[in-house]
Amino acid sequence: MRRVKIAVIGAGPAGIASGVEAKLHGIEPVVILEKAPHLCDTIERLYRPNKRVDAIYRGVEVEAIGNCRFETESREAFLERMKKWVEEYNLEVELNSEVNYIKRLGDVYEITVNNEPKFYAEFVIIAIGIFGQPKKPDYPIPKELKGRVFFEPPSLCPSAGKVLVVGGGDTAAEVASFLCPNCEVYLSYRRPQFFRINPVNLKILEEKVAQGKVKLLMGTDIEKLEADDGKVRVFYRNGSVDTYDFVYYCLGGSTPKGFLKYIGVEFDLEDQPKIDQHFETNLPGVFLAGDIAVPKGTIQLAFNTAYIIIRRIKERVSQR
Ligand SMILES: Cc1cc2nc3c(=O)[nH]c(=O)nc-3n(C[C@H](O)[C@H](O)[C@H](O)COP(=O)(O)OP(=O)(O)OC[C@H]3O[C@@H](n4cnc5c(N)ncnc54)[C@H](O)[C@@H]3O)c2cc1C
Structure with missing residues (x-):
């Protein structure tokens, strides 16, 4: 068992931006756990080759508020950018590492990876996206x-x-x-x-x-x-x-409610995870970043959620 300051679950845009922001705010050690054998599984799997990655997507135009931003570019250039950030900022990413459970143990969370408890983390950022579960119609598909x-x-x-x-x-x-x-x-x-x-x-x-x-x-x-x-x-x-x-x-994705409810995240009456303005859940020190934290997710929004969360964690760490 290793103790880290932050365990980030998912190495998509939100998870990688969380790592970059943590590094720039001097918070360490941080580990990013990714279940796929590569970074950014949603983009690898669901964007076709040469797809344009639009900086303004679904009509959501947001200013970059933190250190992570990009201009519209191809899928390949965007994936290269993510790889470069991981290298440049020396982020610790563990691939093929699916987080199955997190549990509070005193002042830390125990993180279970591939069915084995592996880390103790003071803070947890859940950045698992919504595209692991594509939305399906209500009628049965033969x-x-x-x-x-x-x-x-x-x-x-x-x-x-x-x-x-x-x-x-x-x-x-x-x-x-x-x-x-x-x-x-x-x-x-x-x-x-x-x-x-x-x-x-x-x-x-x-x-x-x-x-x-x-x-x-x-x-x-x-x-x-x-x-x-x-x-x-x-x-x-x-x-x-x-x-x-x-x-x-092409109906979009859906919040992985099963996982969030299983670890104890509370949901509101509209069945959305309960989070505050810093994206913190009812579990103290557990945050939601990226697509699972906002109603209409985009990459730039994912970057911005990471910045807000890391600022909040920095405040907490300084208070201690
Ligand atoms: C076809 C398509 C086209 C799109 N085009 C654009 C566009 O042009 N511009 C734009 O801004 N947005 C676009 N989007 C939306 C954009 O992809 C998302 O907003 C963005 O990927 C959200 O980032 P994220 O990090 O929150 O989640 P994701 O990118 O979904 O990353 C989540 C990561 O977490 C990992 N993960 C999941 N569960 C676990 C677990 N239990 N343990 C460990 N790892 C886990 C996944 O493998 C994945 O790598 C598009 C989406 C799709 C599907």
């Missing part, structure tokens, strides 16, 4: 549709086929545009118009629609799916039925 229905954006475009993309955000717009070269693409969104796609993605999507490469199905809601001779039959609530080769749901 088992026979495995390999036809997806809840994550594709990294490769199928060589041909009729595809349905479901969702109305930036990811849905990007996926629809990405699939155009080879596929006949339909985009189903339950609202009558888009309201949270950023201007760049909207412009690209509108061009594809004007060229007839994407057909918009606005104001459509899906009731159920059925298997249809290896394809996906989609029943819309307005009574129409159509068959697709592949369906991609």
Whole structure:
């Protein structure tokens, strides 16, 4: 068992920024525990190659308030930036280290990693994001549709086929545009118009629609799916039925409530984790950073939450 000042759970943008800010505020030792074999698993896994990483995302424009910031750049450049920060600031990141549990023991938290207690930490920053659990529709997805229905954006475009993309955000717009070269693409969104796609993605999507490469199905809601001779039959609530080769749901992620409730984080009446203005939970010294701490997560917001948390920890440490 090793004792650290801060254990950061997750090496995504929020976790890495927590490490950078801690270093710049002179707080150590800090360990960052990441369950994947690489940094930034959400970006590695869900962003397709060369995807633009937008500094203003989902219409959320925030000023950088701390030391971590970036300009719009490619996925590859952004991942390189994260790697460079880890090296430059000499951050201690343990990969392949999934945190399963944290428990208060006197004045520290015992951190269980890969099912073994491994660290005692005075403070814990939980930065595990929301994309470990993609949001799924309420209706059941028939088992026979495995390999036809997806809840994550594709990294490769199928060589041909009729595809349905479901969702109305930036990811849905990007996926629809990405699939155009080879596929006949339909985009189903339950609202009558888009309201949270950023201007760049909207412009690209509108061009594809004007060229007839994407057909918009606005104001459509899906009731159920059925298997249809290896394809996906989609029943819309307005009574129409159509068959697709592949369906991609782009509905975003959901807060990992199971983990947070299991370790004792309290939730409010709207089922959101209870946190104060410094992102501290009801467990003293345990903070939530990044996507799990804010209603509409972006990378710059994740960086900013890390700064606020580290400032708060610094205050606490100085008071002691
Ligand atoms: C397809 C897509 C496109 C996007 N495009 C943009 C964009 O252009 N611009 C933008 O600002 N935002 C974009 N976002 C949102 C952005 O990715 C998130 O806001 C950002 O990644 C949040 O950072 P985070 O560190 O909070 O969480 P994450 O990036 O999700 O990182 C969480 C990390 O924690 C690890 N982890 C999870 N559980 C554990 C555990 N128990 N133990 C140890 N490690 C654990 C995960 O493996 C992961 O590495 C996009 C999201 C998606 C899905």
